[in-house]
Amino acid sequence: SSIPTSTPGSASAAVPLAASSPQPPPASPDMAPVNDGEDMDTAEIARQVKEQLIKHNIGQRVFGHYVLGLSQGSVSEILARPKPWNKLTIRGKEPFHKMRQFLADEQNILALRSIQGRQRAVLIIIVRQLLSQMKSTQAEGTPKTSASCSPAPESPLSSAEESVNGLAGDPLASQSSGLKPLSEDPSGGESQPGTPLPLPGHSGLSIQEMVAMSPELDTYAITKKVKEVLTDNNLEGQRLFGETILGLTQGSVSDLLARPKPWHKLSLKGREPFVRMQLWLQDPHSVEKLMDMKRLEKKAAYMKRRLSSLSDSHSVDGVLPGPDYMQGSQSPVGQQQLKKPRVVLGPEEKEALKKAYQQKPYPSPKTIEELASQLNLKTSTVINWFHNYRSRIRRELFIEEIQAAGGMGPGSEGGSPSLRGSKSGEGDSCDGTESEGTVETRQGLGVGLEDHRGACKDQGMEVESEAGGSNDSPAELDCSASGLAGPGSSCVQSGLGIFGLTEASSTSSASSTNVPARNPRDNNLRKKKAANLNNIIHRLEKAASKEDPSEWEF
DNA sequence: GAAGTTTAGGCTCAAGGACC
DNA sequence: GGTCCTTGAGCCTAAACTTC
Numbered sequence: 001s002s003i004p005t006s007t008p009g010s011a012s013a014a015v016p017l018a019a020s021s022p023q024p025p026p027a028s029p030d031m032a033p034v035n036d037g038e039d040m041d042t043a044e045i046a047r048q049v050k051e052q053l054i055k056h057n058i059g060q061r062v063f064g065h066y067v068l069g070l071s072q073g074s075v076s077e078i079l080a081r082p083k084p085w086n087k088l089t090i091r092g093k094e095p096f097h098k099m100r101q102f103l104a105d106e107q108n109i110l111a112l113r114s115i116q117g118r119q120r121a122v123l124i125i126i127v128r129q130l131l132s133q134m135k136s137t138q139a140e141g142t143p144k145t146s147a148s149c150s151p152a153p154e155s156p157l158s159s160a161e162e163s164v165n166g167l168a169g170d171p172l173a174s175q176s177s178g179l180k181p182l183s184e185d186p187s188g189g190e191s192q193p194g195t196p197l198p199l200p201g202h203s204g205l206s207i208q209e210m211v212a213m214s215p216e217l218d219t220y221a222i223t224k225k226v227k228e229v230l231t232d233n234n235l236e237g238q239r240l241f242g243e244t245i246l247g248l249t250q251g252s253v254s255d256l257l258a259r260p261k262p263w264h265k266l267s268l269k270g271r272e273p274f275v276r277m278q279l280w281l282q283d284p285h286s287v288e289k290l291m292d293m294k295r296l297e298k299k300a301a302y303m304k305r306r307l308s309s310l311s312d313s314h315s316v317d318g319v320l321p322g323p324d325y326m327q328g329s330q331s332p333v334g335q336q337q338l339k340k341p342r343v344v345l346g347p348e349e350k351e352a353l354k355k356a357y358q359q360k361p362y363p364s365p366k367t368i369e370e371l372a373s374q375l376n377l378k379t380s381t382v383i384n385w386f387h388n389y390r391s392r393i394r395r396e397l398f399i400e401e402i403q404a405a406g407g408m409g410p411g412s413e414g415g416s417p418s419l420r421g422s423k424s425g426e427g428d429s430c431d432g433t434e435s436e437g438t439v440e441t442r443q444g445l446g447v448g449l450e451d452h453r454g455a456c457k458d459q460g461m462e463v464e465s466e467a468g469g470s471n472d473s474p475a476e477l478d479c480s481a482s483g484l485a486g487p488g489s490s491c492v493q494s495g496l497g498i499f500g501l502t503e504a505s506s507t508s509s510a511s512s513t514n515v516p517a518r519n520p521r522d523n524n525l526r527k528k529k530a531a532n533l534n535n536i537i538h539r540l541e542k543a544a545s546k547e548d549p550s551e552w553e554f
Numbered sequence: 555g556a557a558g559t560t561t562a563g564g565c566t567c568a569a570g571g572a573c574c
Numbered sequence: 575g576g577t578c579c580t581t582g583a584g585c586c587t588a589a590a591c592t593t594c
Binding site: 270 | 563
Binding site: 059060061072073075076077079080238239253342343344345380381384385387388389392 | 576577578579580581582583584587588589590591592
């Protein structure tokens with residue numbers, strides 16, 4: 001009700017999304033007076049707007065569309081290079097009036113955030129309708145196999161389709177976008193990534209809807225719990241769990257479990273596996289089902305072996321099918337020839353790239369060219385390496401921060417899984433720990449880490465400035481004492497709202513015994529960073545907790 | 555201001571190698 | 575042989591930048 005209506009001028013530009021979309025929140029005529037007498041700090045307004053957009057995960061497109069009635073490009077321009085007030089025309093000043101108005105009332109911001117959420121929900125509903133139409137028009141006689149419903153990866157519907165089908169109780173129809181079209185396996189014998197089992201309960205909601213409505217989940221606690229459950233039940237295989245429950249490959253599961261990202265750093269899509277894990281943990285029959293799958297797989301593997309041994313004995317002239325032939329029902333040879341061999345960088349090449357990274361985390365095209373020619377690599381390989389390295393360093397660094405923050409997360413078990421048992425010699429972990437392997441062995445070294453911190457400063461990743469040195473929040477406090485342990489807290493996420501994970505992260509105290517002592521300088525730095533991080537998280541959560549997902553309309 | 559292009563980040567897959 | 579970890583690469587999206 002407090003959302004201002006659009007101005008007559010901007011109304012034409014601000015196109016409503018759909019009939020179900022809410023009232024757009026642009027400023028009303030009375031709220032955006034063009035008062036030429038006043039002087040506005042356009043840079044400050046732009047900065048604050050930017051901050052709010054980032055904080056609330058609101059895209060420039062949505063903001064421009066609903067608040068300013070401008071395109072994303074224009075919003076980017078205004079926010080990145082706001083002109084001084086005195087150089088703006090009356091028309092040019094209008095967006096700043098609207099932005100100021102937007103900032104003035106938190107309801108506006110929250111409304112816009114819910115619009116963003118609802119846009120996604122509306123999309124899902126549209127896709128759902130399209131799908132049901134498609135299904136009804138499809139020939140009913142065609143037997144449904146996992147392959148027959150498999151969307152091409154490039155299909156824009158594939159992801160949403162998977163989400164819609166995935167929980168609609170139709171496991172056969174649920175294929176993720178990760179599935180390659182060539183994976184059509186009429187036998188359906190092998191489980192594939194992208195065929196997660198239907199999730200328990202919530203049958204009316206798609207996974208995306210659930211993700212959108214989910215309160216903040218403690219990703220560390222969830223992965224920890226999942227690992228525990230899997231280990232306790234002799235279900236260590238990441239592949240089975242990934243393909244059956246998450247619809248992901250083993251590699252992805254490994255990554256997720258070893259280096260879970262904090263919830264607030266994940267996009268909606270990135271949160272999906274965690275919601276799936278959370279729902280899986282809640283299912284009383286989850287372990288049973290997975291064990292059944294394991295048994296079935298074993299049986300299938302046994303049958304396959306028998307079959308292959310039979311066919312071997314019948315093969316003519318020693319023409320033996322290779323492993324690829326066995327895996328894919330289509331085309332072994334042609335496919336094999338099309339496949340690019342994986343590039344494996346040698347230690348010298350990695351070393352050279354790392355050195356280049358330390359000097360410049362964002363190398364110019366010229367530098368990339370030079371590096372590529374020096375190392376005899378393709379430029380795309382060099383670009384990809386930098387891309388991946390930056391990304392992984394960020395993640396490793398964040399985990400480090402969380403560890404330092406007080407034993408939450410992977411560190412509470414005696415070191416991040418990514419740090420635990422790193423391969424001898426290989427030691428290419430992005431955290432700069434090289435081959436030291438464990439946290440313990442890193443004790444006292446601290447060299448690589450510092451180097452990377454330096455590098456990340458260059459990238460503007462330093463969080464210290466974010467806190468602005470203010471210590472008025474419970475930043476320095478231990479989570480248990482800071483009052484952050486309530487719902488929505490990332491420190492002790494014991495109450496997880498509708499998803500209700502229990503005893504999450506109950507082992508925060510364990511860290512005190514497992515995290516080795518560091519040198520004082522390192523400790524101070526970590527404490528300071530952790531404090532700032534807590535501060536940021538606290539402020540974000542405080543803001544986020546004001547919005548009640550149950551009020552969302554779908 | 556709109557539209558097109560470039561760049562970076564996020565997510566994921568899957569190959570290759572190491573470990574058990 | 576099965577499993578896990580690491581990591582190069584592909585694809586998608588959002589933001590920034592450029593052109594008209």
